Amino acid sequence: MNFEKVKSIKEAVLHKGQMFIPLVCVSSFFLVGYAAMDKEAPVIADDYVVLNYGDKFDVSMVNIADNRTSYDDLLITCDTSTLRESVVGSSYVTVEAIDEYNNTASKVVEVRVEDHVAPNFELVADSKDTRLEDGKMIINLNSSNTITDHIKAIDNADGDVTAFVEVDGTLDTANLDPQTITLSVSDSSGNVNKKTFDIQVKDIEAPVINLLQGDAVTTDFGNGFHISDFATVSDNSGEEIEISLSNDIDTSKEETQSVTLTAVDSAGNKTEKELKVGVGDISAPIINASDIEIEKGDALDIRSQISVIDNKDGDLTAEATIEGSVDTENAGDYAITISAKDAAGNEATKTINVKVSAFSGGATTSIGMSLVGSPYVFGATGPSAFDCSGFTSYVFAQAGISIGRTTFSQYAGGTPVSDLQPGDLVFFNTYTSLGHVGIYLGGGMMVHSGNESTGVEVTSMGNSYWSSTYAGAVRY
Structure with a gap:
């Protein structure tokens, strides 16, 4: 009810009474008689209303009329505590309308939520294997042959209905010829979407560069730099990959150098990665020594039968440490340990056997x-x-x-x-x-x-x- 309007009427009547005191009783009689003239409650006409899934219910959707009071002056309330507008199906609200004369109507109204929208086909989000080009679906070479790994079906009410997609045709991601596949899917309300996709398989994936030791490595002083020691390259095509380096690494300079590795596959897809290469003396000297066999009584000079070479410091044979002793007058096996350390502190150790034979x-x-x-x-x-x-x-x-x-x-x-x-x-x-x-x-x-x-x-x-x-x- 428009309570402001009712209030204004009463105030006007009271005001009238103050001006014409003799007519107070008459006016009161008139008001009572006037109110008695409307005893008809508003009419709530609808038994149900239809709400499209996703829309919001509003009580204005219910048809309500009154014999005297305009719609705008009706006091309309609605109890929506049992309303389920986000679920396809029926739920109920209680609508109450009061006219200016306090005539009241109340009715339980059915709210029918209906879904008339078919599921929609979408590309799988963030997929590196699927894209659209000029209205065609482009699928990556040698990727999944399951079409629903590339396309999903989403319904406004049922959510992801990809599991219910029916496929007419076979996807072959090793075949570069044009292909067509028809997909059909329906939601729980019976809405159907059927669509034919034009598909072209292409190599759209760039080679993968795997840095085995991260993007900062150390290589040995004086030795050749081989990128295969620090990176591997693979590609989905299985074909030969062109690999190049932006520059050479000078291993004669003990400093950090940068090189960019570029890999390009047969389709022209390219990947680049930068590598920081620190050059340092990281390898120990190499001890060249073999087991020795001598006759009893023979002279033995072990240092003359070995060599120690370092990649940076050169010949360290004279600086090598030889531990152990050999009694050349007594037959037997003797262990000799040779150790060498370069200027960078890299150390190598090797043990050899010296055999003294009683008979030669x-x-x-x-x-x-x-x-x-x-x-x-x-x-x-x-x-x-x-x-x-x-x-x-x-x-x-x-x-x-x-x-x-x-x-x-x-x-x-x-x-x-x-x-x-x-x-x-x-x-x-x-x-x-x-x-x-x-x-x-x-x-x-x-x-x-x-x-x-x-x-x-x-x-x-x-x-x-x-x-x-x-x-x-x-x-x-």
Whole structure:
């Protein structure tokens, strides 16, 4: 009700009464009679109203009329506590209207929320694999073959309805020919959207540069700079990638230098990344040393058999530290540790083994060879003539090794071997078992005191006679 209007009427009547006192009773009677003339309440005509999903309900949507009071002068209230305007379907509000004469009408009105908007197709947001160009959908080469990974369906009421999309056609992201695919989707209200998409597959993805150690690295002084040590490049196309550097890195200068790595794929997609390269002496010296084997009693100078080279400081062999000792008079294995440090403090360590052998084939073979041409005399043990076992016992004695006098004792005192090495004793079953012995030289050759006609000679163990009578070998 327009209470301001009612108030003004009453004030006007009271004012009238003050001016014409004799008419007060008459005026009161008139007012009571006038009010009694309108006893008809406003009419709330609508049983329901329709609200489009997404719109807001307003009570003005309900048709209300009164026989006397204009719509603007009606006092209209609405209880919306049970209203669900954000949900498709029905909910209810209670509408009350009061006219100027305090006639009241109240009615429960149904609010029908209806959805008449079909879902909309949209590109997947922030996708690097999908874009629109001139009305066509461009999909990245070798990306997903599932079309809904590129397009989604969004409904105003139901939200994401991509799961309900029906697809007519097959996407092939390895195929560069034009393709068409038809998508259809409906929402829970039955609104349908059907659309055909023109699709073109292109390589729209730039190569990926992966900096293995970040964008600030250190490379070694004096060594070549190889970008493959610090970065890898890949591309979705699987084709060859053109890689270039903006400039060379000068590893002869100990300073930080910048270089830009550029990768371009066959479609012209380009990626660039800058790399800060600090040049410094970061590698330790290189120790070149191998295990050593010497004869008992030989002199040994380990430093002369090694080298130590540093990338910046050069030859550090003389400054290398050698730890450990070798007793060259006693056979055995000895560990020697070599250490070297450059000016930058980079340190290297290497341990080698020094083997001191009680017997060295080198000594016996060289002594035996020095006696070639000496005569054969049965029972002779040198120094100017020899039989076979007298020759071998003499040679070994000169090398500082005591062995038996006869072929049998020499065979029995050694260690049988099958992998012949120079200095091994080789035996043959000639006129009797273990009837002959010689010294193996290597390469299938031996030095021995053969007979009266040959004396001490070098001969091949591969000839038919010696190969057919070979009995075995021992090592001291």
